[in-house]
Amino acid sequence: MGSFPTLLYKELLRFWKVAFQTVAAPVMTALLYLLVFAYALEGRVRVYEQVSYAQFLVPGLVMMSVLQNAFANSASSLIQSKVTGNVVFMLLPPIGYVEFFGAYVLASVVRGLAVGAGVLAVTVWFVELQLAAPLWVLGFALIGAAILGTLGLIAGIWADKFDQIAAFQNFVILPLTFLSGVFYSIHSLPGPWQAASKLNPFFYMIDGFRYGFFGTSDFPPFASLAVVGVSLALLSAICLLLLRSGYKLRY
């Protein structure tokens, strides 16, 4: 546990020092999504009875912000350290690979939750929300952020330049979040697309998270929890193996 608190604090301070970029900007983006989509689609799309489209949209936007920012935190922090060379300061001390993993992922979770809380705090001024099962909300937010923090760390380990991180972010993370049912229910999709959506692990994070708000979802929440839980376990195992082997960090 020796190095963990310091590395965690360093990672938290890193994003907090540029909070306009890392917290305020994504909150603003989510708010714009809400204003534009809710205005354009209100009355045309109704997913659940008693739930307006704007109400349906907000949890999706919150979770999307949580996920994208959790990924961005660990990925950009590590790639910056690698490209500028200051990663050496973390490789010279006796930081264990589990501590390294824990600090990067936990800092990503904190950033994801901070942005998510920010989006929620801003959007409740515009949309009235219920909170049917808050523990589900918290559970899915935590696990989702941890998954994306881990994915970001894997991307940061693998990438040699910023361009590769941007590719990962724009060609993997962004399509998976956009096509996971943030803006619609997968039940509104034609059969093959519905089946395809169920292969997208992000769908279960969003759907489970939304269950916590409305007490209803496209997929049973326990099953979603199992999917995201197993995803987290698998990705964590891969990431820990990479860190232990020193892949692309210790040559």
Place this chain on the structure above:
Amino acid sequence: MTLAIEALNVEKRYGALRALAGVSLEVAEGEFFGLLGPNGAGKTTLISIVAGLVRASAGKVRVMGADVIDDYRRARRMLGVVPQELVFDPFFTVRETLRFQSGYFGLRRNDAWIDELVEHLDLTSKADANMRTLSGGMKRRVLVAQALVHRPPVIVLDEPTAGVDVELRQVLWQFIRRLNRDGHTIVLTTHYLEEAQELCDRIAMLKAGRLVALDSTRNLLKAFSGVVLRLRLDHEALPEGLDAELLARDADRFTLELRDYGALEQVLHRLRESGASIRELELEPPDLEEVFLRVMARH
């Protein structure tokens, strides 16, 4: 006595390239040790293996008896490394950088030592400045402070004075010498051979991944570099049978190389015998640059 660093048949291959081809050397505790070699000789690779940044393809390395792979936590606690590149984290101030580095070693109440380091390295006025705003020399000082923040018994400096002005060089060497006097083992790589000659007790030379010389600085100077004698005579010819090698001549000026200072007496004696009188005489002590060039030419 514990060895500060022990390298046994260390090899490093990058595909077909052999960066290190079986290097073995020992650095005793308390030594001031120089690691020299041309660019690409494998110095930084060897240091990186000692520091755990690079994994050896074969061989073993220990720092203060701790294996750098099997007992990496203890090995890394024993070692402070000043990297060659001027790297820094642009998000933080000098003090934050040093506190983090300290915390990575599990030392969370280390402010008294951090203050001392900051003071000794003349960083006090910059302690709360962001790393981005520092000049190259100041950044170099922070790198040194970072390497020392956990009081390691063994300190490795990889070309610490590359591109550094004279004043900082003096401050740096004074500080490093003091650390060495206090018992720290110092391993230094540098291209400034006069610095190595002045500071190092022992020197290893690498070329193309192989160890080509390893001895005390004194022995190396004795074995590979003679004393250069510059003479101006009233004659345009040297007497026969001088125990010296003629390196160059220009009319009445002669440059000779003597094996050692003892050979001077014989040269002067022969000059007296031949009736030549000396108009000017200059002696140049042996220097490491000469040793380096000869060792490199030989291998």
